[in-house]
Amino acid sequence: MRISRIYHPDTLHSDQELELTPDACNHVANVLRAKVGQPVVLFNGDGNEYSGEFIDVSKRKVLVQIDAKLSMNLESPLPIHLGQGVSRGDRMDLVFQKSVELGVTEITPLITERCGVKLDEQRWQKKHAQWQKIIIAACEQCGRNVLPTLHMPTDFQNWINQSTQALRLTLHPRADKSFRHINIGNHGVRLLIGPEGGFSDQELYQTEQGGYQTVQLGPRTLRTETAAITAISALQAIYGDL
Incomplete structure (x- = not known):
């Protein structure tokens, strides 16, 4: 039983x-x-x-x-802070559930130029509470005893401007290197993934100015929820505990 x-x-x-x-x-x-x-x-x-x-x-x-x-310590030795562009429908729910199962440490939903979700502050609060319940349920299912930190949705530029010692990575299908060709270092990863329509040219420029390196997951363009799950899996397989 x-x-x-x-x-x-x-x-x-x-x-x-x-x-x-x-x-x-x-x-x-x-x-x-x-x-x-x-x-x-x-x-x-x-x-x-x-x-x-x-x-x-x-x-x-x-x-x-x-x-x-x-x-019971089931936490990964690799801290991963996922910055996920907010998407419509149940895509975000799937990203939260699977990223928790895969060991992500922090999650910040990002409001980007191509974000298809427009809510006022009160409705963002309700969304945050809904996502928190998904995180709790995922921890109950996968055996984690530490809840990943779920930050309130924040503006893309605010995320880029935040100070961090972690390695800063942006997923981009036309990047010239993969996860195998990066040096993780000792402070974990800050992983940036765009919404359904991807990042605008201006946002990509801002990530470069903010010290983010672009990496790719192979020659195919992945849906945003697939990209998040695949990227975290790859990082955990190469540098973490998978």
């Missing part, structure tokens, strides 16, 4: 009885259909996981008894 992993935002410790959040309660009771006595693992992002069992399961309340704290 597969043991369920549940995120809980509060402090956790051994020999603790606690009530799950409403979202987690709904998932446990109505989706997992868990029963009293079944084992469960909780995590809160502190790098540990906490084993226990369900001691009360109803549609309105789920109680867990924690019995042990376990140190």
Whole structure:
């Protein structure tokens, strides 16, 4: 039987009885259909996981008894901060889910010239909350005990101007080098990927002025969500833990 992993935002410790959040309660009771006595693992992002069992399961309340704290480090040795151009539909959801599974450390949604999503501040806040839930679910599924940092959507120029010691990379189908031909260094990677229509010429010029190197993923032009997943996979395979 597969043991369920549940995120809980509060402090956790051994020999603790606690009530799950409403979202987690709904998932446990109505989706997992868990029963009293079944084992469960909780995590809160502190790098540990906490084993226990369900001691009360109803549609309105789920109680867990924690019995042990376990140190489980599944984080990649390669820090990757993904700057992803915001795209329409469920493309962003897929990027968030798969990049978390592949070990990305931070994610910043970027508002670019060709961004097809126009929202006011309140709706961006709702989007951010939705994406945060996707990140939590991905961590529950893949076994990570540390939540990647999800930054608020930011303007492309703000991202370029941010100070960093990480290696700065921009995906471009006509770049003259691949991931095998770069020197990662000791400070991780800041990976920049455009939306569906790619970056404008002006934005590409700005990345060059900001110290970003262009790299390619082969001769084919990939969709934005495919590019993100492939790029992170390649970086992890060559320099990380795949």
